[in-house]
Amino acid sequence: MAIDEMWLQFSILKKRLTNEIFYVNLEYEDKITIRLRSEICEWLGCQLTGEKSEATVVLSVNSKLDDNLEAYEVKENEIIGASSVGLLYGFYAYLRLKLSGANLSEKSAPAQSLRMINHWDQVDGTIERGYAGESIFFGRFGSNDNTDTGSFAVKNIGTDIFRNDFTRLKMYARFLASIGINAISLNNVNVRGLGTSLIVSPYIEKVGEISKLFATFGLKTFLAINWAAPKLIGELKTSDPLDENVYTWWQQTIDHIYEVIPDFGGFVVKADSEGEPGPYQYGRNHADGANMLAKAFEKYNGLVIWRTFVYNSQTDWRKRKNDRAKAAYENFMPLDGDFSDNVILQIKFGPIDFGVREPLMPLFGALKKTNQLMEFQITAEYLGHQLDLNYVLPQWLEMIHFDNYGQPKDTIRANSPVATHSGFIAIGNVGMDENWCGNKLSQANFYGFGRMCWNNDLTATEILQEWIALTFSEVKAEVQKEIFELLIDSNQTYELYNAPLAVGSMMVPHYHYGPSINGYEYDRWGAYHFSDRNGLGIDRTTATGTGFASLYAPEVAKVFEDKSKTPDEILLFFHYVEYGHLLHNGKTLIQTIYDQHFEGFERVKSYIKSWKSLKGQVDEATYDNVADRLERQLEHARNWRDQVNTYFYRMSGIPDDQGREIYR
Amino acid sequence: MAIDEMWLQFSILKKRLTNEIFYVNLEYEDKITIRLRSEICEWLGCQLTGEKSEATVVLSVNSKLDDNLEAYEVKENEIIGASSVGLLYGFYAYLRLKLSGANLSEKSAPAQSLRMINHWDQVDGTIERGYAGESIFFGRFGSNDNTDTGSFAVKNIGTDIFRNDFTRLKMYARFLASIGINAISLNNVNVRGLGTSLIVSPYIEKVGEISKLFATFGLKTFLAINWAAPKLIGELKTSDPLDENVYTWWQQTIDHIYEVIPDFGGFVVKADSEGEPGPYQYGRNHADGANMLAKAFEKYNGLVIWRTFVYNSQTDWRKRKNDRAKAAYENFMPLDGDFSDNVILQIKFGPIDFGVREPLMPLFGALKKTNQLMEFQITAEYLGHQLDLNYVLPQWLEMIHFDNYGQPKDTIRANSPVATHSGFIAIGNVGMDENWCGNKLSQANFYGFGRMCWNNDLTATEILQEWIALTFSEVKAEVQKEIFELLIDSNQTYELYNAPLAVGSMMVPHYHYGPSINGYEYDRWGAYHFSDRNGLGIDRTTATGTGFASLYAPEVAKVFEDKSKTPDEILLFFHYVEYGHLLHNGKTLIQTIYDQHFEGFERVKSYIKSWKSLKGQVDEATYDNVADRLERQLEHARNWRDQVNTYFYRMSGIPDDQGREIYR
Known part of the structure; x- marks a missing residue:
């Protein structure tokens, strides 16, 4: 094929x-x-x-x-x-x-200077959160299956770790350039196994070959590093950023990288997060860590892209005042202005983790003296694994336009001391699958990310119309319209049958596909919904909750602090709400939960009907691919609908006011 | 060491x-x-x-x-x-x-004729539900870690699958003989990978070497088979038991086994269960399947040990009348009298699966014309993974003495057409760990199983005293007494902090260690607790529930059908009960849940105190081993206590009447 x-x-x-x-x-x-x-x-x-x-x-x-x-x-x-x-x-x-x-x-001209894709590809060919087959960069022996297993140990496949499929790589570079992407990092930010050695010989030479190809398409190549590399591969006893030997090791390593790759982009760093090592181990802060590396990059104009996804993944559910949502703000706000000019903070758009519905991360607008990248996730970790339809642009665009001391689309540039050291970055969604994305229709998100970076003012409708006009350029206008209708609200559809009203993590742990209402509730990841017989939701107000709501600009905080003002769709992220509480939509919370879950399922049913009408109108590979995914989505939506409705019926004892079937 | x-x-x-x-x-x-x-x-x-x-x-x-x-x-x-x-x-x-x-x-003289251990060892050295290192029979390359991963795929480790550690095997055979065990099966009943080929050359010859050693200790060797072997390794197109080619293939295979191992014991078969293949695929019943094999074994006096653990693992939680507890009875009761004389049904003691608390499987006493083995599990799948203390003899002895048309200890022999084709069998708990069982004190269960088989009238106290007198023969009497006190109620302690009052599966899926109250609630395994804001429990009465209670002898059914007569400790297995319901213990259901969970935790705390007093009184390896396990057990008991109490507090809204800390 x-x-x-x-x-x-x-x-x-x-x-x-x-x-x-x-x-x-x-x-x-x-x-x-x-x-x-x-x-x-x-x-x-x-x-x-x-x-x-x-x-x-x-x-x-x-x-x-x-x-x-x-x-x-x-x-x-x-x-x-x-x-x-x-x-x-x-x-x-x-x-x-x-x-x-x-x-x-x-x-x-592009609105954002840095327009970057991060790959979470691992040296054994697996991809953390990859749903479209194995890595196009690494691995040689594996199958083309969905490689997400919920656990990301790296197999030892010997030292011959590169896939060397330059035909694929050239195609990929072309796709990236065609939507204006100008930077890419090749390997997972959780750097494991030989991934740690990519920055040294003999692996860096091979990275150099890839980088050389990519550069012809205007792409800078970056690598993710393991903070503990000086210990793990440098034979030092410490990775303390203020230790002179550590600095020397990094300087020499970086010098060698630039000998091999004169236009190397820099490093992406996940430190002190989810069990990864970092400067905190040595009593240093993130500026100490990032600036040390930045110094070694200075003469090459190399960049240090430092992730703010720092939180303690050993949270105790018993301690209700702890709030993972506050972690990035608390760790980085005090360091505003302390980072070198060639350091950029990479900040997820939401305070938790690419969830189905999150408010804007309050660091945006608040950080005034720090280079910034806003991070998105194209790969559908929380959004249906590229099985369920989910055209995500509406969610992203809402985030870049959300006003917290200005809109991030403007503030991240305005607040970056070096304006060109700012932009958008996303986790990629491609793999060795024939259609790159597992689901043909997921290509729209890849395309859309590039277009959104380039032109912040395009609407979700415009981007989707563009993508359809290109991808299905020779199918009938009615068919194009049908595909448009299928996708344009698909993110909302997913949200309807998922966890209600932004309450968050109710999915199967590790995998993040399928419902498990209490899957994270008593775990150490800080993602709780606190449902009980009276209601559910996380109280993040200052008066009675964790105080997260106060981290926003005053006029935003005023909304989120107040249950009666918080919009329905984000309500349970900020407030514990009783089942009988009347929402802005005029219905009770419990009835809204039921209604949304019934509606989400019905919408998927209608997608299937609609797609079936396209048989013979689109190419067969696309038809079959999407038809198969839609059947799986229907089962998925049914599981979400029934488990969520039953769970909250058992909790609340309140029946559906339309008498639809909720299992006891 | x-x-x-x-x-x-x-x-x-x-x-x-x-x-x-x-x-x-x-x-x-x-x-x-x-x-x-x-x-x-x-x-x-x-x-x-x-x-x-x-x-x-x-x-x-x-x-x-x-x-x-x-x-x-x-x-x-x-x-x-x-x-x-x-x-x-x-x-x-x-x-x-x-x-x-x-x-x-x-x-x-032994009370039971067959006294058997089943190993769930796999050819790659892993052990399904093994908590004491890798297999002593198979595997060569692996570590000595806990090998239970919750998933039991078999790695391909080439064809050299045997461990060949005959020093270990001789020690093990001696232990078995010393407690009167006279039969053993070597491989997991879920037969995967090269495990299917153990019954043919070149693997059967190697099994023969082990069997020869074991025979000198009075042990018959059995193998578990994959029902689909004729297709998988025999190149036939079917495994239909009534197909002549299938029969011929089995006859030739068995003939060859007896050439190699003249005193071979026979096969253990798990068919049509949890996704394993079986005769149902071909529209045949279990008697068709078992008798076909039995015929091929006839001239050798070989046995077919056929497991009754047959249930549909694709249950839908939405269908509340379905009941996994009834599966074995419904599948096998109609076949009573249909099995050949050299077939034995291997029946788990309880209707679900070696749970912390289950009633007796109602097939015992009811099956009148079928050879029977009663099955136990020494390896602590549901009982704390040999980390938590759990001297299980009290539970087992209660089962063999439970009167359902007579006590199983007598009826399984009396109701077996060939009296010597009856007995007890258990899943073993040993591995390559230095102390064989992971936890030194788990040896008591291995010892106890043999002694219980031999003498059905020994009490749990007598068996434990015996084991301590042997294992700690030269420590002071006070120390022996302390160890006795630690163990004698440890099964009850585990039950106290586990799922309440026999409601069943509230543990982490796949692993079966640690709480996950809804872990199985919306899954396909038929293990639900149906908790809601008013109460919890499974209604298994005839009047309003699944009718399972009616499967017992009339005088037993009368008790289990009646909420007011059912003993507290088994109550939620048979009835849905409201939180405010008064139990026989004089307390409400919810207060009983709280009290038991607080007490279970406190008991573990006292175990630690008690064990610490033994430092220097027992050998250091034992002291350290148990001290480490007890610390882990305390954390485990704390998780159970807090998650169960919080879950039911959130559900019921009823506070603890003693005001102890229950997290919101």
Whole structure:
């Protein structure tokens, strides 16, 4: 089976470009312009002339086009980049317009400077939270199955850890560039096994080969490191960031990396989190740790991307005032202004962990003197494992536009001391699966992330329409519309049958797929719902709860502190609410729970009906792939509906006011 | 570290026998008498004379001693067996009396004919539900850790699957013989991977080597089979028991086994259970399946041991009338009288699965024309994983004496068409751990099972006193007493802090250690507690529930059908009970739940105090081993106490009447 072309439908593009003759008009060539020539001639098989006069499309670089060197302009017969990489982006924009049949007229510059994908790929080929087969970077022997097992030990597969499938890697780099991604980290932030050694010989040389390919598509390569590397592979007795030997080891390691990869991006670091080592072990803080590395990177303009996902995963459910939601704020707010200029904090959009519904992380807007990246998760860890339909852009866009001392889409740049050291980053969702994402329709999220980074003002509707116009460019308009309808509310549908009203973790532990209402309730992960016979929800108010609500800007805090003002959809994240409490929707809490769960299930039923009507209208591989996933989703939605409804019926004793079947 | 000698304290025995001179007075020698000579000379290093007149102890066989050829008599200067194996048992009885300092005067015959251990060992060295390191039979490369992972996939470790540690195996065979065990099956009843091939070359030859050693200790060797073996390894298209090719394949396979192992015991079969294949797949019943194999075994006097643990593990929690407890009865009661004479049904003592508290399986007493084995579990799957103290004999003895058309200790023999084809069987608890059982004190259950099989009238107190007298033969009487106190109620202690009043499965799925109150509640395993805001328990009455209670003898059913007559400790197994309901103990259900859980925890605290007082009084390895386990048990008991109490407080809203701390 051929590997899926996603939104760059090769054979259709080829047809549409059959009459075009390209001319590349440049003063200087570089690896990116050479890549561009190769894309035109070799990938698309188009005519590339040496005579400008023959050309129907002229490509050129003009640094005066825009202050932003990544900007481009596409016209009927011309593509202009503010730099070579801008030109590359312009070229893919041109293809996008061609494929979707839009006007060839677009001038654009990216809204976010760093537009990055993190891979959680492991050296044995597994992917932490991967739902589309094994890693495209690592592993050689494994199957193409869903590799998420809920446990992420790394198998020892010897030292020959790279997959070396450069055909795949080139395709992937092209997809990334075509949506404007400009940075990538290759390996899981939980760095285990030989993953720790990727930063040294002989592994860094192989990373260098990948990086060299990626650079031709305008992509900087990063690696995730294990904080304890000086001990684990450097034979030092400590990893204390203030120890001189530790610093020297890092400096030498980084020096060597730049010998091999002169344009290396930097490190991604998960420290002191979920059992990973970090500076706290040595009584140092995160600025001590990050700045030490930053110093070693300074002369290379390398970056240290430091994750704020720091919390104590040994929480005791008995201690109700403890609140994992506060952890990142409490750990990093006091350090605002203390980080070096080449350190960037990578901050998840929500205070817990990519949940189905979370409020904005209150660090956004509050951190005023720190470089910032806002982190998303394309891979559907909490959102249905790429089995259930879930077009997630509505959720992400709500987050980047949520006003907490301004909107993050603006504040993360404005509050970053080095403006270009800011942006968006997401965990990738691709693997060795033929269609890259397990579920064909999950490609929309990958595409959407790139587009959202580039243009913060696109709506979820616009992005989805774009993706459908590209991916299904030759199917009928009615069919495109049907696919649109299927996806546009799918994130909300998932939310309807999931844990109610943002109360959070009610899913099967470790796997995070399927309901387990008390799965985390008495565990050490700080994710509780506190349901009892009277009600449920987490009291995060200042007066009677954990006080998390007070961490927001005053006008936001005023809303979240007040049960009567907090919007329904986020209510149980902030308040313990009785079953009989009337919500803004005019119904009681318990009736809302029932209604949402019945509705979520019915919606999936209607998705199946709708998809079945498309048989013969979309290609067979896509039809079968999605049909199979929808059947699984229906079973999933049924389990959620019945378990949640029964659980809360048993708890509350209150029947459904419409008399629908709730099992005793 | 030396391998633990368990209850056969070699160095002490040696001292006590230093003045004895043994003489073996026999008409015929066989492999068992040769083993006996070797035990005297080589193992114990005692004097074995050729001159009867020199002897202080004369060993002989006298078939007139007893109708039961396994009987023995020990006197001051004489050991007599009704056969060679009887003599072997008499010899170990002599050692027991010597070691414990009892009078050398005992005449005894075993109460049960078959006294068997099943191993759930897998060919990769793991043990399903093993808590004492890897298999002593299989595996070569693994660590000595607790191998229970909750999932039992078998790794491919190549074809060299045997451990070949014959030193260990000989020690183990001696332990078995010393407590009268006379049969053993080597491999897990869930037969996976190369386990299926143990019955054919080249594996059966290696099984033959083990079997040959074990036979010298009076032990018959059995193997568990995979019902689908004709398809899996025989290249047939079916495993239908009525298919002629299937029968021929089994006959040839069995013929070959007996060429290699002339005294092979037979097969243990788990069919149509928990996803294992079986005759139901072909529309045949269990008698069809078992009798087909039995026919192939007939000429060899081989046995087919057929497990009744047959239930549908795809139960739907939504269907409340379904009842896993009824499954074995419904599957096997209609077949009473249909099984061949060399088939034995292996029936778990309780209707669910070795739970902390279950009523007797109602098949006992009801089956009148079927050979029967009563099945126990020494390995502590549901009883604390050999981390928590749990001397289980009180529970087992209650079961063998529970009157349902007579007591099982008598009825299983009386109702077996071939009386000698009946007995007790248990899942073993040993592994490669230095002390065999993970927890030194778990040895008492292994010892106790053998003694219970041999003498059904021993009390739990007597068995424990015996075991302590042997294992701690040279520690002070006060210390022995302290150990006794620690263990004698430990099964009850575990029950106190576990799921309340026999309601069943509230433990962590797969692992079965630690609380997870709803862990199985919405799953497919048929193990539910149905708790809600008003009460909890499973209604198994005929009037309003599943009707399971009616399966007992009328006078027993009368008790279990009636909430007011059912004993407290089994109440929630048979009835849904409201929190405010007054129990026989004079307290409400909810208060009983609280009290038991507080008490269970306090008892473990007192165990620790008691054990600490023994420091220096018992050997250091034992002291440290148990001290470590007790600390873990305390944490375990605390988790149970707090999670159960909080869960039911949240459900019921009723506070503890003594105001102790229950977390919200």
